[in-house]
Amino acid sequence: MNPSYEYRALLACDIAGSAGRGQQRLQEIRSALRYALSAALGAAGLDAREFEYTDTGDGCRLVAPTGLPKAGLLVPLLPELGARIREHNGRAGPQTRMRVRVAVHAGEVRIDPDGSVSGTPFEALARLLDSDPLRQAALAGPDGTPVAAILSQHVYEETVGHGYEGLDTGAFTAAEVRVKEYAARAWLWYPGSPVGPPGGTSPDGESGPASGTGERPAPAPARTAEQLVRATGNGTVFAVGRGEQHIRYIERS
Template structure:
């Protein structure tokens, strides 16, 4: 059976990614269209530099972004490098000369799994639902909002995608620049790995008082909020473990312990 036959009758394993422009709402048509054109051009250029045929994938317009189902022969690691750095470089070049309202920063989600591919570029399946939750997850929104303007892309990859790409020493992929986070988006709860393209080795949430503590393998300690009299910068000691309660942008509340525990509750979606 050919691959075309398989696409018509069943499922096919594919890498999938989605890109969304940060704070796209309220720009007005002229600035929004300029931002979308810049993103589309940057994506096409990055795909070309990564050796991935743009026309061979399936594309779905998300309005303020794009979802791409990659060709069957695409190595997943190539999406992290060189595609992400190439995309970030092109967006930074655009932002240097663009009006403020037309500048582009993006969240990128990556996953892989068995999807159904139909005629005329249609694609569907459970992996796309996970991809949508990754794209909308609070950790990536908060990290990008806190990062300096030179950081133009927050990448959140599923555990499956991470395990097949990041730890293996592939060229250009530094495992130390990926941090595990737990998140809940709508009915989906899970863990993923967060990377800020172009950010220094030390992540912005490292250290006490940060709002994005890496998620641990064991279950976190129960949350015990500080008393009203405690200063916001202090973390009360409970059973030898320090706890903190932070509210991050992106309508997410984070509860974390000094030993690395984290819980994220998302209360709503922003643009």
């Protein structure tokens, strides 16, 4: 049998700062991440059994089933994952708390007769996950953020750019990614971003902005994240172009 080629949505996760925790603690947080991801998929109306799951040691990689819209890997999945990581951190000790980096991309992948999946989209996914802008975004807030995500330009244009419900253009910050030979624009989602339906909740548990109109928000001007994160006593400052954007970060009691 010959391999087939299919267009699929892709998601990769990486546990920030996993090195140096010891084998036993690493196994605990790996299990906790898989549980949180499976629960978040379920809460988002997705069946984890339909995804191709690959354990990458300190994270994982998901290949979405055929036909799943790319927006399905964003909302409500990202907020749901953030909520479950936060719940885990509330119960865990200092050595088993997590901050998770997420990258989302899509493209045509090769599926071999034995079910293995490969292709150049995975290379871009890995570069996005390893990028400095995403690593810095994961440090946002006094104790870091449960989930910081980065979208490829392709995914951004075909989800946020198309005005899918719950994807506010103002929730994403443009970043230039350069990892090895890979160089591209991408889009960050970080704490305080109003990801979710109008009147919903952010990953920090705070109420999101309610427009009350149900209309697509006006596109926000492109922002860059060349100097990304500076924590303060009251939140996090993101350098955006020639100015700064202050994101309040409120710990839940």
